[in-house]
Amino acid sequence: MAWLPDPLVDAWRVLTAVGNERIAPGVVVADLFVAGLLLVAGWYVSQLVVRFVGRRVARRFQRPSVRKTILRSVRGVVLFVAVTLAAGQLGFRVSNVVLSVTVFSAVLGLVLAPLVGSVVNGLFVLADQPYEIGDMIELVDNGSPTGGTRGYVEDITLRYTKVFTLQNTFLVIPNATMRERDVINYSAEDTRSRLSLELLVTYEGDLDEARAIMERAARETREVVETGPDIRIGSARYPSAPVSYIKEFADHGVLLELQYWVKDPYYIARVRSKIQERIWADLDDADVEIAYPHSHLVFDDTSGTARVSVDPERGGVPPRRESAEEARHDPPGESESR
Numbered sequence: 600m601a602w603l604p605d606p607l608v609d610a611w612r613v614l615t616a617v618g619n620e621r622i623a624p625g626v627v628v629a630d631l632f633v634a635g636l637l638l639v640a641g642w643y644v645s646q647l648v649v650r651f652v653g654r655r656v657a658r659r660f661q662r663p664s665v666r667k668t669i670l671r672s673v674r675g676v677v678l679f680v681a682v683t684l685a686a687g688q689l690g691f692r693v694s695n696v697v698l699s700v701t702v703f704s705a706v707l708g709l710v711l712a713p714l715v716g717s718v719v720n721g722l723f724v725l726a727d728q729p730y731e732i733g734d735m736i737e738l739v740d741n742g743s744p745t746g747g748t749r750g751y752v753e754d755i756t757l758r759y760t761k762v763f764t765l766q767n768t769f770l771v772i773p774n775a776t777m778r779e780r781d782v783i784n785y786s787a788e789d790t791r792s793r794l795s796l797e798l799l800v801t802y803e804g805d806l807d808e809a810r811a812i813m814e815r816a817a818r819e820t821r822e823v824v825e826t827g828p829d830i831r832i833g834s835a836r837y838p839s840a841p842v843s844y845i846k847e848f849a850d851h852g853v854l855l856e857l858q859y860w861v862k863d864p865y866y867i868a869r870v871r872s873k874i875q876e877r878i879w880a881d882l883d884d885a886d887v888e889i890a891y892p893h894s895h896l897v898f899d900d901t902s903g904t905a906r907v908s909v910d911p912e913r914g915g916v917p918p919r920r921e922s923a924e925e926a927r928h929d930p931p932g933e934s935e936s937r
Contacts, residue, residue: 641681
């Protein structure tokens, strides 16, 4: 064992110490059998305890994440007791390991420090309640063209959060990372979400008709809130029905913005596509055109006229005669050289 680090060598000596003697590498078969029975019994006992305690925990705590964390902790305690008894049956003295300063320092530095950090972050996530199991969230990514990753919270533990994305993939994110990320929760309290849609129309079109088309297209979409009382966000109130505003007089047209509310945030892309399809179909029969970047050159009476005379004998353009104003600004001697 000379190739092992000193902390591990000390740990092995402490574990195999029985009084002033040491157990041989080969352990009695009976002890192994009893230790195995203890582990199996501990596993079944943990299942029974979790089943017995689970009902009371479910009645006391409404949040699924808290219930799962408590039940996992109970199962872990029962299994730890079973492992301790099995180790004692094999002759390992756990008390010496705990009291050993060398082993305790090594375990604390290599294992417990990251574990304790993960547990602390998990406790903060459970206490702050930024999201719950079953909520639809979005991990904001400002550098992504799509804005971020959306999905449903599948599980919350003391070490990580599992998210089932809309792309049918699983994301396992440490709670320390989740606490540092910007998270949008679409399912918190009121599931209605406010969205917007922009449309650039030409200056020559009918703005009132364009706004009416946008509002009608949103109202005819089943997933959109058609009408009702104003929706309150904080101290502000917003109309629940779709409303179109003039947002900006842009270079190539008038920018209109449609603001509407969706009943559920689960099919945002589909709802947006339906509204745009209805707007596109209604614009064909309306006095409204979608603006796009282009340049239109207009020549009027103030524009200059280019006059060119051709010498019929030479078949080309005669040299341009210098005007008196240009000759006046020529350097001395330059006119003669011409």
